[in-house]
Amino acid sequence: MSDTTIGLLGIAGLLVAMALRVPVGLAMLVAGILGSMAVAGPMGIMAGLTTLPVEQFSNHALSIVPLFLLMGAFAGRAGLSQLLFDAARDWLGHRRGGLAMAAIGACAAFGSICGSSLATAATMTRVALPEMRRHGYHDGLATGVLAAGGTLGILIPPSVVLVIYAVLTGQNIDRMFIAALVPGVLAALGYMAAIRVQVMLNPDAAPAVPRIGWSERLRGLARTWPVFVIFVTVIGGIYAGVFTPTEGAAVGAAATGLFALVRGGLRRGAFTEVVMETASGTAMIFMIVLGAAAFNGFLALTGLPMQAAETIGGLDVPPIVVLAAILALYLALGCIMDSLSMILLTVPIFYPLIMALDFGLPPAEAAIWFGILALVVVEVGMITPPVGLNVFVINAMSGGTPMRDTFAGVIPFLVSDVLRILALVAFPGITLGLMRLLY
Amino acid sequence: MSRADPAPHSVQGRGEKASRSGGPFRTGFGPVGVLCRLVAMAGGLMLVAIAAMSVISIIGRWFAGTSIGGLEFGPVPGDFELVETGTAIAVFCFLPQAQLARAHVTVDLFTMRAGPALRRALGVVADLLFAATTALLAWRLTIGLEERLTYGETTMILGLPQWWVYVPGVAFMALTALACLTTLTATLRGAVPPTEAEAAAAEAGTASEESRR
Amino acid sequence: AEVTLRLHHFFPPTSAVHSKYFADWKQRVESQSGGRIEVKIYPAMQLGGTPPSLFDQARTGQADIIWTVVGYTPDRFPEAEVFDLPFLPRSAEITSQAAHEFAMKHLTSRFEGVKVIAAHTHSPGLIHTRDREVRTPEDMKGLKLRGPSRLINSFIEALGAEPVGMPVPQTAEALSRGVIDGTVLPMEGLDALRLQELVHRHMVFAGENALYTTMMLVAMNQAKYDGLPADLKKVIDDNAGIAEARAIGRVMDQADAPVVAAIEKSTTNRIIALTSAETDRFRAVGAEVEKAWAERMTARGIDGPALIEEAKALVAKYAAQP
Ligand code: NA
Ligand code: NA
Numbered sequence: 001m002s003d004t005t006i007g008l009l010g011i012a013g014l015l016v017a018m019a020l021r022v023p024v025g026l027a028m029l030v031a032g033i034l035g036s037m038a039v040a041g042p043m044g045i046m047a048g049l050t051t052l053p054v055e056q057f058s059n060h061a062l063s064i065v066p067l068f069l070l071m072g073a074f075a076g077r078a079g080l081s082q083l084l085f086d087a088a089r090d091w092l093g094h095r096r097g098g099l100a101m102a103a104i105g106a107c108a109a110f111g112s113i114c115g116s117s118l119a120t121a122a123t124m125t126r127v128a129l130p131e132m133r134r135h136g137y138h139d140g141l142a143t144g145v146l147a148a149g150g151t152l153g154i155l156i157p158p159s160v161v162l163v164i165y166a167v168l169t170g171q172n173i174d175r176m177f178i179a180a181l182v183p184g185v186l187a188a189l190g191y192m193a194a195i196r197v198q199v200m201l202n203p204d205a206a207p208a209v210p211r212i213g214w215s216e217r218l219r220g221l222a223r224t225w226p227v228f229v230i231f232v233t234v235i236g237g238i239y240a241g242v243f244t245p246t247e248g249a250a251v252g253a254a255a256t257g258l259f260a261l262v263r264g265g266l267r268r269g270a271f272t273e274v275v276m277e278t279a280s281g282t283a284m285i286f287m288i289v290l291g292a293a294a295f296n297g298f299l300a301l302t303g304l305p306m307q308a309a310e311t312i313g314g315l316d317v318p319p320i321v322v323l324a325a326i327l328a329l330y331l332a333l334g335c336i337m338d339s340l341s342m343i344l345l346t347v348p349i350f351y352p353l354i355m356a357l358d359f360g361l362p363p364a365e366a367a368i369w370f371g372i373l374a375l376v377v378v379e380v381g382m383i384t385p386p387v388g389l390n391v392f393v394i395n396a397m398s399g400g401t402p403m404r405d406t407f408a409g410v411i412p413f414l415v416s417d418v419l420r421i422l423a424l425v426a427f428p429g430i431t432l433g434l435m436r437l438l439y
Numbered sequence: 440m441s442r443a444d445p446a447p448h449s450v451q452g453r454g455e456k457a458s459r460s461g462g463p464f465r466t467g468f469g470p471v472g473v474l475c476r477l478v479a480m481a482g483g484l485m486l487v488a489i490a491a492m493s494v495i496s497i498i499g500r501w502f503a504g505t506s507i508g509g510l511e512f513g514p515v516p517g518d519f520e521l522v523e524t525g526t527a528i529a530v531f532c533f534l535p536q537a538q539l540a541r542a543h544v545t546v547d548l549f550t551m552r553a554g555p556a557l558r559r560a561l562g563v564v565a566d567l568l569f570a571a572t573t574a575l576l577a578w579r580l581t582i583g584l585e586e587r588l589t590y591g592e593t594t595m596i597l598g599l600p601q602w603w604v605y606v607p608g609v610a611f612m613a614l615t616a617l618a619c620l621t622t623l624t625a626t627l628r629g630a631v632p633p634t635e636a637e638a639a640a641a642e643a644g645t646a647s648e649e650s651r652r
Numbered sequence: 653a654e655v656t657l658r659l660h661h662f663f664p665p666t667s668a669v670h671s672k673y674f675a676d677w678k679q680r681v682e683s684q685s686g687g688r689i690e691v692k693i694y695p696a697m698q699l700g701g702t703p704p705s706l707f708d709q710a711r712t713g714q715a716d717i718i719w720t721v722v723g724y725t726p727d728r729f730p731e732a733e734v735f736d737l738p739f740l741p742r743s744a745e746i747t748s749q750a751a752h753e754f755a756m757k758h759l760t761s762r763f764e765g766v767k768v769i770a771a772h773t774h775s776p777g778l779i780h781t782r783d784r785e786v787r788t789p790e791d792m793k794g795l796k797l798r799g800p801s802r803l804i805n806s807f808i809e810a811l812g813a814e815p816v817g818m819p820v821p822q823t824a825e826a827l828s829r830g831v832i833d834g835t836v837l838p839m840e841g842l843d844a845l846r847l848q849e850l851v852h853r854h855m856v857f858a859g860e861n862a863l864y865t866t867m868m869l870v871a872m873n874q875a876k877y878d879g880l881p882a883d884l885k886k887v888i889d890d891n892a893g894i895a896e897a898r899a900i901g902r903v904m905d906q907a908d909a910p911v912v913a914a915i916e917k918s919t920t921n922r923i924i925a926l927t928s929a930e931t932d933r934f935r936a937v938g939a940e941v942e943k944a945w946a947e948r949m950t951a952r953g954i955d956g957p958a959l960i961e962e963a964k965a966l967v968a969k970y971a972a973q974p
Binding site for chain 3: 503514517519590593596598601
């Protein structure tokens with residue numbers, strides 16, 4: 001059997017194992033181990049396993065991941081989401097659909113200190129869903145808004161998925177974060193526009209709430225200072241060179257931890273919950289990282305990624321078609337897979353391919369541009385049926401909203417996502433502009 | 440499937456959560472469960488220590504070259520190494536508990552509507568595979584430990600022995616295998632592994648404390 | 653092909669040794685074996701693992717041949733550290749031959765499990781700073797520098813600078829953000845990481861011996877070699893040894909040249925050439941580092957002073973050869 005055949009069998013085996021509910025990281029690890037044995041005998045991989053877990057877990061660039069998770073978990077206990085939502089409601093609530101827009105704005109702000117989509121969705125739902133219901137918002141709209149808003153947790157830096165992409169491709173994490181900023185803000189604005197269109201079509205779905213006076217608005221805004229301080233310290237500190245991204249995450253974790261402590265958010269076993277939350281998220285991610293390392297080592301042995309890059313590079317199609325095909329594949333995969341697994345599985349194959357094509361951009365910029373595009377499309381998977389984790393979380397928390405209604409509520413935001421993806425593909429300057437300005 | 444990212448998970452054994460999160464996967468598990476949670480807490484403290492050390496190091500580096508009351512400012516020597524090694528130890532600490540909490544991502548597409556019997560059967564297979572793989576890794580890590588002891592390799596800056604990190608590596612990889620056998624036993628006794636949707640629902644139950652206060 | 657040899661290393665495919673030396677080595681081995689050996693080169697850690705694991709990859713057969721920095725596993729090959737000492741090296745071509753002869757004499761037992769294709773060193777490294785002009789040890793005070801090895805770290809620390817330990821891929825980011833003020837690398841390494849846009853002063857000491865280098869190794873899995881038929885073993889033997897060490901050294905020296913030329917022409921970058929009087933003060937600090945190393949080796953039961961003596965003599969010997 002040729003190495004190529006073994007490689008294809010390995011991929012097929014991986015997909016079958018995943019379909020049979022073998023955890024993704026484990027499936028990649030087992031497929032990687034068995035595949036490497038098939039190509040190169042058991043000696044090599046068995047020797048590799050004596051160090052592989054330690055190597056993967058002690059990767060300095062990945063140390064940022066548990067620290068960002070810890071930061072997000074502390075932020076959830078610090079009462080910041082309530083402050084953010086209250087402030088946004090005071091400013092936007094009196095418009096039709098204003099509470100929904102306020103939820104989006106608060107999600108964006110919370111996303112600026114939380115690196116995870118699910119945590120953002122869950123945290124904001126607790127705060128915003130009861131309020132929207134109290135004012136007569138339709139459940140489908142309310143839950144759809146929060147599911148989509150949750151994706152801002154990843155789209156707005158800091159972002160765990162971006163960290164993984166940067167580590168896989170050797171890009172600077174700080175540049176990736178800067179590049180993600182404008183597309184992230186665009187996402188928030190796009191979602192607000194989607195709400196606007198929805199309430200124009202169906203005014204009953206989202207009644208207005210009473211207008212709030214300016215002095216009260218300003219006071220509410222002032223109360224959100226910790227979020228601004230933490231975001232400016234972490235992202236600003238990384239950009240200004242006070243510390244590296246990993247150190248920035250450490251600073252963010254320490255600051256949110258202190259704040260949660262001062263605000264009384266760590267009482268009565270809450271610290272234990274912070275740790276358990278961080279533990280689950282960290283172990284889940286590093287298990288996939290470990291599995292991907294084994295599986296990608298196996299793929300490299302078979303030579304498949306290089307062959308794929310050569311084959312597609314040899315095709316006589318414009319680069320943009322290749323890019324479109326990849327993005328479409330991500331959207332399709334996103335219906336059933338999570339973003340992190342997708343990035344870890346596919347970037348080692350797609351990245352060399354993209355870098356071999358000419359998009360009229362310098363290689364460093366193409367790498368960042370593709371990273372942001374990949375981030376945006378894989379994150380759409382969080383809200384697409386049949387498996388959309390954000391939708392699951394919010395639907396479960398809403399108690400009684402039919403899943404169908406929540407998925408229906410998400411549709412306008414999916415439309416907004418697709419339009420934004422088209423814009424980001426057509427105009428790389430949206431993604432790269434701020435970075436060019438700052439570096 | 441899906442956890443696009445770190446999902447907050449409920450773990451603690453409070454009644455209301457346990458009932459919401461589908462029984463024994465989130466709490467209990469007897470002495471093994473207690474041990475796994477203790478080890479996870481140790482990992483959490485390790486992370487907090489890493490964060491604190493980094494902050495001290497940044498302050499020291501920022502004021503490098505100055506001194507106050509005879510105290511010379513400077514970065515913590517080998518801070519990068521400490522972060523790397525500390526993170527590795529923390530991850531090893533988290534693995535056993537993550538298995539008990541069913542934190543690992545699965546693809547549900549083809550099994551979402553499967554009955555409990557099928558899901559339990561698949562759960563048994565996955566747990567067996569997980570137990571075997573983590574046992575294999577624990578065994579291979581003992582070889583890694585032996586080799587580090589033989590060759591006496593150290594870290595670049597601090598000269599810390601490389602074998603240190605292998606000790607929690609071996610111990611907690613073995614504990615992870617034990618945790619897999621524990622969930623396996625629970626499944627054999629009738630527990631049904633949660634779907635991603637159920638896991639997400641349980642997570643949501645504890646995702647945020649603030650609104651409860 | 654009858655035999656496939658997977659050659660694994662951590663440098664990018666654009667690096668000089670990958671594109672000039674290994675491409676040539678592959679071609680030689682394949683044609684001399686009449687096509688019975690195929691060499692597949694995997695740069696940039698494509699087969700997985702981290703650079704420090706490369707030696708063990710060759711020893712255990714995960715890769716058939718590897719190229720690595722011996723010092724990536726500190727304290728495992730203590731004798732090799734003599735080539736890290738400040739002010740030891742001459743050009744890579746000269747020092748590589750010295751390193752090879754030294755390794756074949758003192759490191760064979762530590763290299764058990766692999767067949768050495770070549771031990772060598774990289775081209776001489778120097779201190780690069782963002783903007784500070786360093787001419788005296790006082791100028792080093794408070795500088796945050798990424799050091800390449802423990803010995804160079806203790807050298808810059810003895811000079812009053814702060815050695816910062818940081819993974820190589822992070823240096824660009826750390827330099828551009830001012831987390832560190834400089835780095836210590838050979839010119840070619842600077843170019844490979846595109847750092848010359850971030851560090852603008854390059855410190856060159858007077859005299860024939862440059863600041864530092866380190867030992868590197870191309871090695872093959874012993875069992876794989878032993879399993880080859882005699883005529884293929886001969887092909888490997890014909891393409892291993894001190895001549896290979898010299899060839900790699902030459903490639904590395906040559907890779908420095910265009911970088912130096914570009915810096916000399918550049919308006920933003922400047923080479924700071926120290927006088928011999930200025931250099932002497934740095935050499936005095938280097939001598940202390942050397943002494944401390946010898947003592948540390950002696951404490952381990954290794955004759956440090958003799959190793960230093962021998963390494964210096966070997967460098968002098970190959971410097972004298974044409
Ligand atoms: Na974020
Ligand atoms: Na989906």
